[in-house]
Amino acid sequence: MGTALLGSLESGVIFAIMALGVYLTFRILDFPDLTVDGSFTTGGAVAAVLIVNGYSPFFGTIAAVIAGIIFGALTGILHTKGKINALLSGILSMIALYSINLRIMGKANIGLLGEDTLLTQVQTASSGLGESLSKYSIVLFVIVLVILIKLIVDRFLDTEVGLALRATGNNARMIRSFSTNTDNTIILGVALSNGLVALSGALMAQYQGFSDVSMGIGMIIIGLASVIIGEAIFGDRSIRRATLAVIGGAVIYRLVVALALRVGLSPSDMKLMTALIVIIALIAPMMINNWKDKKKKDARRKQSASEMKAHLEGGKNNA
Amino acid sequence: MLKLKDINKIFNEGTVDEKIALDDIQLELKKGDFVTIIGSNGAGKSTLMNIISGVLIPDEGTVEIDGQVVNNLKEFQRAPLIGRVFQDPMAGTAPAMTIEENLAMAYSRDKKRGLRKGVTKERRILFKESLESLHLGLEDRLTAKVGLLSGGERQALSLLMATFTKPKVLLLDEHTAALDPSRAALITDLTREIVDRSGLTTLMVTHNMQQAIDLGNRLIMMDKGRIILDVDPEQKKTLTIERLLKEFERIRGEKFASDRAVLG
Numbered sequence: 001m002g003t004a005l006l007g008s009l010e011s012g013v014i015f016a017i018m019a020l021g022v023y024l025t026f027r028i029l030d031f032p033d034l035t036v037d038g039s040f041t042t043g044g045a046v047a048a049v050l051i052v053n054g055y056s057p058f059f060g061t062i063a064a065v066i067a068g069i070i071f072g073a074l075t076g077i078l079h080t081k082g083k084i085n086a087l088l089s090g091i092l093s094m095i096a097l098y099s100i101n102l103r104i105m106g107k108a109n110i111g112l113l114g115e116d117t118l119l120t121q122v123q124t125a126s127s128g129l130g131e132s133l134s135k136y137s138i139v140l141f142v143i144v145l146v147i148l149i150k151l152i153v154d155r156f157l158d159t160e161v162g163l164a165l166r167a168t169g170n171n172a173r174m175i176r177s178f179s180t181n182t183d184n185t186i187i188l189g190v191a192l193s194n195g196l197v198a199l200s201g202a203l204m205a206q207y208q209g210f211s212d213v214s215m216g217i218g219m220i221i222i223g224l225a226s227v228i229i230g231e232a233i234f235g236d237r238s239i240r241r242a243t244l245a246v247i248g249g250a251v252i253y254r255l256v257v258a259l260a261l262r263v264g265l266s267p268s269d270m271k272l273m274t275a276l277i278v279i280i281a282l283i284a285p286m287m288i289n290n291w292k293d294k295k296k297k298d299a300r301r302k303q304s305a306s307e308m309k310a311h312l313e314g315g316k317n318n319a
Numbered sequence: 320m321l322k323l324k325d326i327n328k329i330f331n332e333g334t335v336d337e338k339i340a341l342d343d344i345q346l347e348l349k350k351g352d353f354v355t356i357i358g359s360n361g362a363g364k365s366t367l368m369n370i371i372s373g374v375l376i377p378d379e380g381t382v383e384i385d386g387q388v389v390n391n392l393k394e395f396q397r398a399p400l401i402g403r404v405f406q407d408p409m410a411g412t413a414p415a416m417t418i419e420e421n422l423a424m425a426y427s428r429d430k431k432r433g434l435r436k437g438v439t440k441e442r443r444i445l446f447k448e449s450l451e452s453l454h455l456g457l458e459d460r461l462t463a464k465v466g467l468l469s470g471g472e473r474q475a476l477s478l479l480m481a482t483f484t485k486p487k488v489l490l491l492d493e494h495t496a497a498l499d500p501s502r503a504a505l506i507t508d509l510t511r512e513i514v515d516r517s518g519l520t521t522l523m524v525t526h527n528m529q530q531a532i533d534l535g536n537r538l539i540m541m542d543k544g545r546i547i548l549d550v551d552p553e554q555k556k557t558l559t560i561e562r563l564l565k566e567f568e569r570i571r572g573e574k575f576a577s578d579r580a581v582l583g
């Protein structure tokens with residue numbers, strides 16, 4: 001496998017964790033949460049600061065997840081208790097997090113080169129396995145991790161609390177009549193989602209060897225693109241299927257970006273390209289449906305016209 | 320079982336749109352009472368249901384369920400005591416989730432939700448058994464998404480879900496109104512069957528006078544936010560549509576006369 005391809009696969013799988021978080025809010029809760037752009041960076045910031053201050057990368061990563069959960073919960077509280085529109089709650093959190101992330105890091109960029117990270121630890125641990133195998137140690141590690149997370153998410157959404165969470169996004173009035181406090185399920189859902197997003201950010205910082213205050217910009221669109229591409233290609237008939245699709249979508253998105261770069265697009269064009277992918281993926285199914293509808297209607301009209309004609313001609317013959 | 324005292328509800332109070340939706344309502348249901356409610360559009364029937372279930376808060380008065388004043392309980396906090404079926408067949412179920420998942424949510428209504436699986440093997444057996452009582456073959460479609468069911472099937476499922484945990488009070492707000500006549504008859508029969516079997520204390524709103532007469536042991540008529548007629552179980556046995564209409568005319572006439580007297 002080429003290094004470039006391997007690299008996109010690795011980062012695609014790390015982004016998939018973030019995409020699973022976006023799936024939780026966007027699809028399950030029906031809550032378009034823009035906190036993501038901020039909380040992804042928060043994950044990277046918290047992990048990086050703790051690692052350069054001598055804490056273990058494992059501890060740094062866990063702390064990042066907890067920070068993401070807390071800020072996600074805050075967005076949920078703004079929306080449910082503060083009665084602020086969902087999009088606006090997320091935007092407010094995202095903006096506030098920009099300052100908070102700078103405070104956490106103390107500067108705009110923290111380098112992790114030469115530091116012990118979760119990923120360098122994995123590489124060291126696998127170095128005994130020979131070079132051909134250890135080359136794949138990182139990709140194997142992140143794949144196992146993302147599959148584990150997927151299984152936990154699937155299982156959680158099958159629990160009593162998980163069912164209530166899904167119903168909150170599907171028919172809130174109904175689940176309230178079955179004694180669920182939908183404020184709580186929304187807060188919980190947004191919190192868990194941002195926990196995953198922050199985990200993804202923490203891993204990305206350790207993978208690329210630095211944390212940057214702008215590393216989260218545009219993340220929500222990448223997450224959405226992964227969800228939409230995944231569902232379109234792999235289907236979303238069940239939760240299990242959909243979470244797998246989201247992971248696939250994130251990886252494919254990454255590969256497409258790598259391809260686009262190779263054919264000469266510049267990295268600064270990527271956000272535009274991502275936005276275009278999402279727009280197309282959102283509009284195309286609607287246009288295809290309209291087109292099918294129109295074809296069906298035309299066919300019916302043609303048929304009834306020819307029936308009418310036959311009827312008239314039949315009438316003439318009788319006369 | 321259910322006691323409403325001095326309930327008043329005014330919408331948009333103090334504006335030109337002011338609307339007295341409930342005017343000093345007194346109502347008491349004994350355990351096992353099945354009361355049908357009729358009344359013209361805007362009479363306040365749905366408002367009454369919403370005040371009992373906690374969707375709306377009364378301006379004045381108390382709501383008591385099973386000896387407990389529930390005025391300060393939010394909708395979701397009262398929900399363990401109350402089963403509801405709405406007019407819209409889409410309202411009572413989660414369409415993107417399966418039949419068994421929907422039933423699992425109904426099952427958890429009066430229990431604390433935790434990280435146990437919602438659908439377990441034992442529960443599935445229970446769900447199957449209760450679905451069989453609907454005679455719609457839904458017991459063979461446990462893993463079908465509810466969004467795929469017809470309006471009648473969804474309403475039957477809503478009814479089963481609303482009554483699954485034997486609530487203290489069952490509220491039905493025109494729950495057959497959106498269905499075609501044969502489906503409506505099916506749901507009416509199921510309602511009678513389920514309420515009888517579990518002896519549920521029930522309030523049912525309907526615009527169908529025959530249905531209001533056929534079902535339940537007591538009938539009340541509402542008009543302009545007031546209860547203007549209360550037919551007790553003895554009288555209800557011999558009630559007909561003609562007598563109901565005549566009674567309505569009589570009350571209207573009296574009211575008209577008294578309005579004249581006041582204005583005079």
Ligand SMILES: Nc1ncnc2c1ncn2[C@@H]1O[C@H](COP(=O)(O)OP(=O)(O)OP(=O)(O)O)[C@@H](O)[C@H]1O
Nearest residue numbers: 330331338340358359360361362363364365366367
């Ligand atoms: N949220 C609200 N804000 C303002 N007015 C309301 C509100 N809800 C109900 N009303 C008014 O209160 C009155 C009673 O309404 P309600 O829905 O209880 O009537 P109903 O008896 O259920 O009528 P229908 O048979 O048409 O369902 C109506 O005049 C209605 O316009």
Ligand SMILES: [Mg+2]
Nearest residue numbers: 364365366492
């Ligand atoms: Mg009504």
